[in-house]
Amino acid sequence: MAKVAREMVEKAGVNVDQLVELLVKNAAAELTTFYYYTILRANLIGFEGEGLKEIAEAARIEDRNHFEALVPRIYELGGELPRDMKDFHDISACRPAYLPDNPRDVKAVLNVLVEAERCAVRGYTQICHMTAGKDHRTYELSLAILNEEVEHESWFSEFLGEGPSGHFMRRGPTSPFVSKFMPSL
Amino acid sequence: MRTITRKDLAAADGQNGVRIWVACRGLVYDLTDSFLWKGGKHWVLHRAGEDLTAALDEAPHGVDFLERFPVVGRLAD
Numbered sequence: 001m002a003k004v005a006r007e008m009v010e011k012a013g014v015n016v017d018q019l020v021e022l023l024v025k026n027a028a029a030e031l032t033t034f035y036y037y038t039i040l041r042a043n044l045i046g047f048e049g050e051g052l053k054e055i056a057e058a059a060r061i062e063d064r065n066h067f068e069a070l071v072p073r074i075y076e077l078g079g080e081l082p083r084d085m086k087d088f089h090d091i092s093a094c095r096p097a098y099l100p101d102n103p104r105d106v107k108a109v110l111n112v113l114v115e116a117e118r119c120a121v122r123g124y125t126q127i128c129h130m131t132a133g134k135d136h137r138t139y140e141l142s143l144a145i146l147n148e149e150v151e152h153e154s155w156f157s158e159f160l161g162e163g164p165s166g167h168f169m170r171r172g173p174t175s176p177f178v179s180k181f182m183p184s185l
Numbered sequence: 186m187r188t189i190t191r192k193d194l195a196a197a198d199g200q201n202g203v204r205i206w207v208a209c210r211g212l213v214y215d216l217t218d219s220f221l222w223k224g225g226k227h228w229v230l231h232r233a234g235e236d237l238t239a240a241l242d243e244a245p246h247g248v249d250f251l252e253r254f255p256v257v258g259r260l261a262d
Contacts, residue, residue: 021229093228095220122245126228129243 002076005137009077012134019130019138020079023070025093026123027081030067032088033116034060036097040112043103052106052159056113058170059152063120065174066145069181073141094119110160117153124149144177187258189213191236194260198234199225208236208260209248215257236260 010016037060044053074081082088089096097116100108124146131139154165173179189206194213197206205217205225216222216233225233231240241248 018229025229090223093221123228125245 114156
């Protein structure tokens with residue numbers, strides 16, 4: 001734990017135990033999403049599926065990166081990850097991104113993907129509201145993750161025909177916003 | 186529509202297997218089947234058995250999320 005780092009956040013008026021619990025729930029959502037997206041991506045086959053496979057993979061890897069980036073902050077603030085892997089599913093901040101009943105229905109898969117991203121966008125927006133001006137490090141981290149989740153949502157939303165996203169999918173290294181919180185990248 | 190007292194609402198807090206109800210804008214919703222309300226807590230910050238009308242103003246979603254769930258009654262004044 002970073003004792004003074006935690007104290008500073010407490011003194012700024014943030015309920016640090018609540019914040020840590022939220023970060024753990026969101027970390028759980030990222031890790032479980034990484035797993036569920038593996039199955040979704042594997043099932044994106046055929047002509048329709050192939051067009052979606054690469055952006056599903058980019059979102060999948062970046063969600064894993066989000067988990068990796070959150071872990072140190074959780075421990076800095078005096079929190080910890082669940083001891084039992086099974087708990088990640090139960091405490092996740094977002095619904096499981098299950099493969100649809102008809103795995104060949106690409107639109108159904110897209111809806112699962114976009115709803116997962118939308119849950120993440122709401123979640124990190126909430127954490128940004130809680131920490132803005134009070135917990136600068138968590139705010140920066142959450143904002144970085146939020147930037148990537150917004151891009152993920154917009155990719156899938158565009159595929160659903162909901163309107164242009166305004167940008168291309170990721171080229172080059174993943175996590176342009178979050179990578180600075182991950183020295184291993 | 187059934188009228189639900191604040192005492193009845195408070196009892197539906199999702200603890201010990203009871204139903205999970207929340208009130209919003211005068212209606213009481215049954216969120217027992219919601220993944221995001223397991224154990225009667227939502228996002229660490231909110232508890233079942235309460236009127237969350239004011240909290241909705243600060244939420245990153247609208248009342249449409251609640252409207253996906255059954256209404257069990259109207260909250261008594």
